[in-house]
Amino acid sequence: MLYVPRSLGLYNFLDISEVNSLGKSALLVRSYKPGTLEPLQDLSIVPHVEPTPAIPFQVSKLMGQQLLDVILRRHLEKFSCSVEMGTELRSFEQSDEGVTAILAKNGISESFDTKWIIGADGAKKRRACLRDHRVANTNRDHNKMVWMGDFRANMRMVNKFGEGRVFVAGDAAHPTGGQGLDSGVQDADENLRLFRNLGIANKSLLETYSAERLPVISETLEVTTSILDRTITSGDISAGRSHILYMLGIKCRFSTIVLDEFVASAKPIDAYGVLDEGNLEAGDGVPDASNILQVVRVEPDATTLFGLYRPWYHAILVFALSLADAAPILVTPVASPVGLILVDREGYAYSAYLVEVGQTKVFVIRPDGVIGAIVHGVKKIRGLDVY
Numbered sequence: 001m002l003y004v005p006r007s008l009g010l011y012n013f014l015d016i017s018e019v020n021s022l023g024k025s026a027l028l029v030r031s032y033k034p035g036t037l038e039p040l041q042d043l044s045i046v047p048h049v050e051p052t053p054a055i056p057f058q059v060s061k062l063m064g065q066q067l068l069d070v071i072l073r074r075h076l077e078k079f080s081c082s083v084e085m086g087t088e089l090r091s092f093e094q095s096d097e098g099v100t101a102i103l104a105k106n107g108i109s110e111s112f113d114t115k116w117i118i119g120a121d122g123a124k125k126r127r128a129c130l131r132d133h134r135v136a137n138t139n140r141d142h143n144k145m146v147w148m149g150d151f152r153a154n155m156r157m158v159n160k161f162g163e164g165r166v167f168v169a170g171d172a173a174h175p176t177g178g179q180g181l182d183s184g185v186q187d188a189d190e191n192l193r194l195f196r197n198l199g200i201a202n203k204s205l206l207e208t209y210s211a212e213r214l215p216v217i218s219e220t221l222e223v224t225t226s227i228l229d230r231t232i233t234s235g236d237i238s239a240g241r242s243h244i245l246y247m248l249g250i251k252c253r254f255s256t257i258v259l260d261e262f263v264a265s266a267k268p269i270d271a272y273g274v275l276d277e278g279n280l281e282a283g284d285g286v287p288d289a290s291n292i293l294q295v296v297r298v299e300p301d302a303t304t305l306f307g308l309y310r311p312w313y314h315a316i317l318v319f320a321l322s323l324a325d326a327a328p329i330l331v332t333p334v335a336s337p338v339g340l341i342l343v344d345r346e347g348y349a350y351s352a353y354l355v356e357v358g359q360t361k362v363f364v365i366r367p368d369g370v371i372g373a374i375v376h377g378v379k380k381i382r383g384l385d386v387y
Ligand SMILES: Cc1cc2nc3c(=O)[nH]c(=O)nc-3n(C[C@H](O)[C@H](O)[C@H](O)COP(=O)(O)OP(=O)(O)OC[C@H]3O[C@@H](n4cnc5c(N)ncnc54)[C@H](O)[C@@H]3O)c2cc1C
Pocket: 001, 002, 003, 087, 088, 089, 090, 120, 121, 122, 123, 124, 151, 169, 170, 171, 172, 175, 176, 177, 178, 179, 180, 181, 182, 183, 184
């Protein structure tokens, strides 16, 4: 399983560092002359890009899904949460107050009341095979085939990601072929943002999960389907693969809950685009910056912005020449007391966030690592309050 840079950044954001540390570099992929076992070419399917202070995760990694499973379960245990194996969801009913699920374990049925359900039960029961492609795994030393199977590209999506108190994520919502796991992790990350931080207090915000994910998944399907078609027709495994597959250009500038005072007019949706570091807007993935100095050290080890953002709070980043310039912003009702004063020693933050020296600019970083707002501060339309 290949994990693209966007997902590796998310695992880091969620403080699951093992995915990055235990993931292996992507192997070369060997293709064969059609109908034979005669090698055609060995190719890297992921172009190499050096990490930068703004984008530290630029290299895709390989890891079996079984190992990821162990890592994620151990992570859940830190929050006293365990996965109950061998338990099947048979049916459920929802009301305005909650959801009643009927579960079956060891042949015994039980009823379970909960406030919400997120269906992450995969795609297998609704399989519709649109394309078949045979994949093989060869033993590299002896060129012997050790495993072969039919790869069924299964590309569909739901028309909404939730109804009332019930949501779907991962393959249950969109069997997305080669980027299914990556997309599912992003669904989960967005879900986490909504449930932990906003949605339970304001149920209508949960609807933004559908609104933000549908265009992204729809464009992901377009891109991955087109690449699969080109690969199958040309027999070239590298056909059409480019940096776009790193998913770093995924954005939700179109979302009704993002606010950008620096953008004059609405643009086309472009949810699954190429990363454009020269054009940062609300709805984009947040960039990092290294070599940050904390004037008063609150987070002892953090020297990067990514080390300060967390999935359980919004971060408000105020660029200002001095504390006096920032003061009017920091007393707006939404702003928490100032947590940290940072010095951008190398100018990496100014560069990545496209802020000119002397300019006052405020960024709201959502708990899912997306820029929720870019505003002037209090002087214009009190953008922070609006957000
Ligand atoms: C050959 C191959 C290569 C792939 N490579 C990549 C890759 O490189 N990168 C990538 O991003 N994706 C890849 N994918 C896709 C990826 O594997 C899937 O998108 C991903 O596993 C989906 O995860 P999921 O948790 O949504 O669903 P699943 O992995 O299908 O998990 C669903 C789980 O729900 C359980 N379940 C089902 N029904 C119930 C029920 N009623 N009650 C309780 N539990 C239930 C199932 O037992 C299962 O454990 C690949 C897929 C294949 C086949």
